[in-house]
Amino acid sequence: MNLTLEELSYYDGREGRRAFAAVDGVIYDLTDSLLWVEGTHRRFLAGRDLTEEFYRCHPGFFVLSRFPVVGYLVE
Incomplete structure (x- = not known):
């Protein structure tokens, strides 16, 4: 599935929608994580490109490999 940023914003994890987030152009499904409730994890929100935030807070991609x-x- 290829999504634009606008299309990705639909997958915000709220009201029963899936919770997706992009990092370095790859879209991950965070829906089944107990840490992402209603599309929110700490101050992060699903349905967005979290590349910049991810690099500030996580030392490596081992976290994403679980999803x-x-x-x-796509543009």
Whole structure:
């Protein structure tokens, strides 16, 4: 599945929608994580490109390897 930023914003984890987030152009499904409730984890929100935030807060991609890749961000 390829999504634009606008399309990705639909997958915000609220009201029963899936919770997706992009990092480095890869879209991950965070829906089943107990840490992402209603599309929110700490101060992060699903449905967005979290590349910048991810690099500030996480030392590596081992965190993302737990989540399924569902697509790629496109222009």
